[in-house]
Amino acid sequence: MKIPSPCFVLDEKRLERNLKLIDHVQKSAGIEIILAFKGFAMWSAFPIVRQYMSGATASSLNEVLLCNEEMGVKSHTYCVAYADDEFDDVVAHSSHITFNSLSQYHKFIDRVPDNVSVGLRVNPEWSDVETELYNPSSPVSRLGISSNDLVVLPERVEGLHFHVLCESDSYALEQVIQSFESRFGHHLSNIKWVNMGGGHLMTREGYDTKHLIALIAGFKERHSVDVILEPGSAFAWETGDLHTTILDIVDNGGVKTAIFDGSFTCHMPDCLEMPYRPKLGVGSSEEVSGWHSYRLGGVSCLAGDFLESYWFENPLKIGDSIIFKDMIHYTMVKTSTFNGVKHPAIGILMSNGEFELIKEFGYKDFKNRLS
Structure with a gap:
């Protein structure tokens, strides 16, 4: 799956x-x-x-x-x-x-x-x-x-x-x-x-x-x-990741921001509070000579929903996958539906190598937290 x-x-x-x-x-x-x-x-x-x-x-x-x-x-x-x-x-x-x-x-x-x-x-x-x-x-x-x-x-x-x-x-x-x-x-x-x-x-x-x-x-x-x-x-610790996808790339003032279909504010708040910079499945949190620099930005309307530059060997494009490593502990338990941002699904990569989708979230999950 x-x-x-x-x-x-x-x-x-x-x-x-x-x-x-x-x-x-x-x-x-x-x-x-x-x-x-x-x-x-x-x-x-x-x-x-x-x-x-x-x-x-x-x-x-x-x-x-x-x-x-x-x-x-x-x-x-x-x-x-x-x-x-x-x-x-x-x-x-x-x-x-x-x-x-x-x-x-x-x-x-x-x-x-x-x-x-x-x-x-x-x-x-x-x-x-x-x-x-x-x-x-x-x-x-x-x-x-x-x-x-x-x-x-x-x-x-x-x-x-x-x-x-x-x-x-x-x-x-x-x-x-x-x-x-x-x-x-x-x-x-x-x-x-x-x-x-x-x-x-x-x-x-x-x-x-x-x-x-x-x-x-x-x-x-x-x-x-x-x-x-x-x-x-x-x-x-190091048991799982947050899988996301790039929706847009914004270039303002010479700074490129890759907007992904998640949010630091909603889904990874320690990245802003601690602050904490997660490693990526592909890319580097440290500058690499000759690589391409991008801020990573969430989809919430909070101005600060981004992390400063990560570096990628190849230019990013819409549809590319961004995987945030080690996002299971003290992350899933802190998520919110602020701004109505879609909550990530939850799944398990089973020991036999197959992926099992445990739960997906939708409008009712957002609405039922409010009144």
């Missing part, structure tokens, strides 16, 4: 490769690694994920319900703040519930059943994240409780949770653990588990998984606690 345009295409073989590596880490370190929906929530691929992972983490009622329905388990749940009219549904479908603040803990703790494990998110105040927009470890961050405010653990708290990394390596985690132990170490003898959040990009080439395994095993041994990791990017 021909791949439509635009379309997110997940490569089943690559996903399984990542899952096997993640499974090796969790078994070798004696920990639990769960899928973070905020990074990868393509539930048509969950049957493969379930072969290797036993759970998932959710940060909203909708993600909680997705975990129960499509992963077949109750979720590890952390929300920045729980809505009063949703909390009972959230906690009924959760195995773990983590509060972002002491005020939220005090508001809801009496409504948490005895069989649900209670945790608190804390801020270890160290991170290697350089982009301030994505850095949750600031002393004034809205995410997590500071050590100054957590002198004594409240009743029923069985775990502590932190999440301050983003596509980081194990040596960054080592620094976080040192900061975490210095600020919250005196609580560790009184809890059962520590959730070290996400940002552990163990499936990236060159990542030192042996160091990660030894680091976490050492932490477990020192403190006699269970350890949970919940990476998002690691699961879907």
Whole structure:
């Protein structure tokens, strides 16, 4: 079957490769690694994920319900703040519930059943994240409780949770653990588990998984606690691409812009927010002498819906394919239908080499998000 345009295409073989590596880490370190929906929530691929992972983490009622329905388990749940009219549904479908603040803990703790494990998110105040927009470890961050405010653990708290990394390596985690132990170490003898959040990009080439395994095993041994990791990017890292087609080429002021049938604003917002420059299936993000330069522009009417020049060996023309590499993690989950721009289809390149179209989107999908 021909791949439509635009379309997110997940490569089943690559996903399984990542899952096997993640499974090796969790078994070798004696920990639990769960899928973070905020990074990868393509539930048509969950049957493969379930072969290797036993759970998932959710940060909203909708993600909680997705975990129960499509992963077949109750979720590890952390929300920045729980809505009063949703909390009972959230906690009924959760195995773990983590509060972002002491005020939220005090508001809801009496409504948490005895069989649900209670945790608190804390801020270890160290991170290697350089982009301030994505850095949750600031002393004034809205995410997590500071050590100054957590002198004594409240009743029923069985775990502590932190999440301050983003596509980081194990040596960054080592620094976080040192900061975490210095600020919250005196609580560790009184809890059962520590959730070290996400940002552990163990499936990236060159990542030192042996160091990660030894680091976490050492932490477990020192403190006699269970350890949970919940990476998002690691699961879907380099597992799929966004296929698009050039609709027009605009030449203004000596700058050529290739307009494709997708959008950075609608479909790849990290490219503008981070900012992040994806690699292409054909072409270069770096200047190549003698090659042809083009901006790449989306079809939304937002003036900033473009990325600065990419270089191509041959001149581009209408109808050419533009493939944005590695667009599955933290991309599909952030899409919008702003401007009514057509949402990319979703498909899977199966392990037998055949393409399976999972879903296409149309007018009703756009209309039903509005009123």
